[in-house]
Amino acid sequence: MLLHYLRLAGEGEDVAFNLSTALCVLHEILKCRALPSLGTEDRDRLIDAIEAAQPEILSLFPRSAERALALRGLEATQGLISHWAETPMERARYSAEIRADMLALSRHLRNAAHNLCLLAEVSARAEFYQRNTLHAYATRGAA
Secondary structure, X not given: OHHHHHHHHHOOOOHHHHHHHHHHHHHHHHXXXXXXXXXXXXXXXXXXXXXXXXXXXXXXXXXXXXXXXXXXXHHHHHHHHHHHHOOHHHHOOOOHHHHHHHHHHHHHHHHHHHHHHHHHHHHXXXXXXXXXXXXXXXHHHHO
């Protein structure tokens, strides 16, 4: 599922939604206490998908400060995936703070993408309301 959503984002398909969903799936997976290590091939596929989606993802953020923060979120997400692929002994090398920072930056990116989805929903409802209101006025005027 995770790879599927990342690939859709990379193809330009509803980028904000697919990015937000992919990161939600990843964050839920990482909550598992007995998380088995991710295989290196799977790790590489996920990281490649993030790299391929990067231009589409960064295009969501028009201001340079937003893009820079999104890039940090993408790098943190790649770090989390790499961390997931390590053995428990290798994971122990990281301090809890480093993992928490990677998770926070990745979560920030997830939230930013989700916020774009919410704004798109509000805009779509406003357009629908406006069309229906104009249609109602036009229909009454013709009657």
